[in-house]
Amino acid sequence: MAAEAIPWSEEKAVFRTCPVTGLKVDLAAERLIIANAVAAVVFLLIGGIFALLLALTRWQVIHLLPPDWFYRILTAHGIDMLVAWIVFFEIAGLYFGGAVMLNARLVRPSLAWLAFALMIVGSVLINVIVLMGKADVMFTAYVPLKAHPVFYLGYILFAVGALLALGLFFATIVVAKAEKRYEGSLPLVVYGLVTAAIIAAYTLLSGALALVPAFFWSLGLLPNYDPGFYRNLFWSFGHPAQQINLAAMVAIWYALAAITTGATPLNEKLSRFAFILYILFINLGSAHHLLVDPGPGFAWKVTNTSYAMYLAVLGSMIHAFSVPAAMEVALRRQGYRRGLLEWLRKAPWREPGFSALVISIVIFGWIGGVTGVTIGTEQINMLAHNTLRVPGHFHATVVAGTTLAFMGLTYYLIPLIFRRELKLKRWATWQPYIFGLGMALVSIGFIAAGIQGVARRHWDITFAQAPFPATIPGTVHLALAVLGIGALIAVVGGAMFLIIVLVSVFTGKRQEARGLLLVVTPSSPPEPSTSAEEGEEGLRPKGTFVLVLAFLTFFAAYYLSNWWLLGRTWFVR
Numbered sequence: 001m002a003a004e005a006i007p008w009s010e011e012k013a014v015f016r017t018c019p020v021t022g023l024k025v026d027l028a029a030e031r032l033i034i035a036n037a038v039a040a041v042v043f044l045l046i047g048g049i050f051a052l053l054l055a056l057t058r059w060q061v062i063h064l065l066p067p068d069w070f071y072r073i074l075t076a077h078g079i080d081m082l083v084a085w086i087v088f089f090e091i092a093g094l095y096f097g098g099a100v101m102l103n104a105r106l107v108r109p110s111l112a113w114l115a116f117a118l119m120i121v122g123s124v125l126i127n128v129i130v131l132m133g134k135a136d137v138m139f140t141a142y143v144p145l146k147a148h149p150v151f152y153l154g155y156i157l158f159a160v161g162a163l164l165a166l167g168l169f170f171a172t173i174v175v176a177k178a179e180k181r182y183e184g185s186l187p188l189v190v191y192g193l194v195t196a197a198i199i200a201a202y203t204l205l206s207g208a209l210a211l212v213p214a215f216f217w218s219l220g221l222l223p224n225y226d227p228g229f230y231r232n233l234f235w236s237f238g239h240p241a242q243q244i245n246l247a248a249m250v251a252i253w254y255a256l257a258a259i260t261t262g263a264t265p266l267n268e269k270l271s272r273f274a275f276i277l278y279i280l281f282i283n284l285g286s287a288h289h290l291l292v293d294p295g296p297g298f299a300w301k302v303t304n305t306s307y308a309m310y311l312a313v314l315g316s317m318i319h320a321f322s323v324p325a326a327m328e329v330a331l332r333r334q335g336y337r338r339g340l341l342e343w344l345r346k347a348p349w350r351e352p353g354f355s356a357l358v359i360s361i362v363i364f365g366w367i368g369g370v371t372g373v374t375i376g377t378e379q380i381n382m383l384a385h386n387t388l389r390v391p392g393h394f395h396a397t398v399v400a401g402t403t404l405a406f407m408g409l410t411y412y413l414i415p416l417i418f419r420r421e422l423k424l425k426r427w428a429t430w431q432p433y434i435f436g437l438g439m440a441l442v443s444i445g446f447i448a449a450g451i452q453g454v455a456r457r458h459w460d461i462t463f464a465q466a467p468f469p470a471t472i473p474g475t476v477h478l479a480l481a482v483l484g485i486g487a488l489i490a491v492v493g494g495a496m497f498l499i500i501v502l503v504s505v506f507t508g509k510r511q512e513a514r515g516l517l518l519v520v521t522p523s524s525p526p527e528p529s530t531s532a533e534e535g536e537e538g539l540r541p542k543g544t545f546v547l548v549l550a551f552l553t554f555f556a557a558y559y560l561s562n563w564w565l566l567g568r569t570w571f572v573r
């Protein structure tokens with residue numbers, strides 16, 4: 001028997017059977033999923049309050065915080081959001097994918113609780129030491145900026161906890177296979193999570209390599225720490241960490257498409273291949289953080305940020321076609337076959353999982369992806385480096401893209417995992433739109449200000465006390481007002497999410513979800529068209545094809561216009 005050959009097989013797991021999905025849910029895994037998800041949401045709340053303070057400072061007519069608090073809150077916001085909120089949620093996702101989706105038991109729940117405790121202690125330590133004013137170094141903590149040792153210790157504890165959780169995820173999948181808990185190959189969503197976890201493993205190790213010496217350096221035990229060395233290793237943590245988010249987000253895209261429209265991938269092999277492209281190539285993109293560093297040479301920079309990086313971009317392009325195409329085919333099957341886009345018009349727009357998915361894809365691709373590839377190009381980076389274009393890019397990817405996808409999925413986890421009735425359903429219908437609109441404005445405001453040269457991470461964008469006079473065009477204020485107004489809208493959308501989740505979890509009726517997974521039950525679903533094309537021809541994803549062409553045109557226009565802008569900075573006749 002395979003099961004006996006496995007260490008830990010003596011552990012007794014207790015399962016319940018989910019009446020909706022028929023999955024066997026390990027109760028220990030369920031409790032851990034809940035704990036990690038709740039921690040994630042709490043850090044989203046804290047980071048969100050900080051976001052509001054920052055945005056009201058960036059909105060130049062308000063300019064709320066004094067300089068020291070601006071940098072302090074910026075440090076805490078970056079860590080609470082990018083590290084705590086995202087990683088806690090991802091760990092919840094890994095336990096869900098590794099155990100629940102495979103009918104398997106989570107190995108060693110006690111170690112998983114240890115991992116959770118390490119991550120909590122780490123993130124609390126960081127917040128405390130930052131708010132005490134002893135670590136105003138931003139989340140990147142570039143050497144030779146020096147923080148209090150507790151700051152690095154907090155980072156390291158968090159990373160060790162996350163590594164432990166990853167190890168348990170891999171072990172759970174191996175044991176599930178050996179115990180024959182699932183048949184055939186891994187489901188695509190779990191496959192995507194495995195991709196995320198593989199990237200996470202080397203990411204976290206690089207993080208440890210960067211931060212452990214920094215810890216000793218700040219204790220005074222290491223006399224010197226080379227900034228170039230630190231920056232290289234930090235970014236082999238900091239950049240791939242975003243690709244974990246990317247892989248997890250794409251896995252959730254496939255899940256949301258399946259939940260809300262019944263979509264199945266058109267070509268699963270291709271989708272799997274696209275995930276492999278991430279593993280192989282995406283880490284090379286880290287070099288885009290070092291484009292102005294004196295150490296690495298030009299050829300190294302260009303090779304890594306261009307040629308190799310584009311293979312990872314190809315992965316994203318494949319997913320960005322596959323997910324909408326799968327939805328289009330599913331909706332055409334339901335009868336919406338007229339013209340190119342009837343399926344899109346009649347799609348379940350009031351279902352928050354669907355709207356979150358579409359808004360996530362659109363802002364991630366059209367704003368985040370396009371600007372990322374553009375500013376990651378060596379030459380154009382010389383214009384964009386350390387301007388507000390950079391936070392404009394990553395608020396489109398990691399906030400409107402990843403965060404919104406995570407929010408969308410949460411609405412379905414509440415009945416399934418928390419086993420509570422989802423409350424405030426009408427709010428849920430609106431929430432993705434409000435958050436998405438706000439974040440679109442935030443990103444566009446950032447980018448528009450950045451294109452006009454406004455620095456990021458800088459309290460005084462007017463450079464009032466600088467020895468050289470700096471002029472910023474008046475239109476910058478318009479861009480920053482768009483940012484500020486967008487932030488207010490996004491904060492309302494974020495608060496709605498938090499209220500829906502907390503009200504449901506703490507006051508929702510305890511219930512076994514019965515069949516009903518969706519948030520909105522249409523009273524009368526729209527009539528499928530009758531006079532439409534029949535047969536296979538009517539099922540082709542023609543609409544998605546046209547949308548993708550429109551995207552590529554926009555991409556080319558934005559990319560080329562940046563070369564044009566670059567050309568204008570050279571006054572050579």
Ligand code: HEM
Nearest residue numbers: 051054055078081082138139391398399456457487490491
């Ligand atoms: C309501 C939502 C949000 C708003 C309004 C917001 C706003 C801001 C602002 C104004 C800055 C400062 C930019 C600068 O002056 O350099 C900033 C930085 C940042 N934000 Fe957000 N943010 C939001 C949500 C998020 C989320 C959800 C994440 C991550 C998942 C995130 C990650 C970051 C990071 C990593 C930085 C850079 C920190 C640094 O430069 O060290 N933000 N954000």
Ligand SMILES: [Cu+2]
Nearest residue numbers: 239242286288
């Ligand atoms: Cu990066």
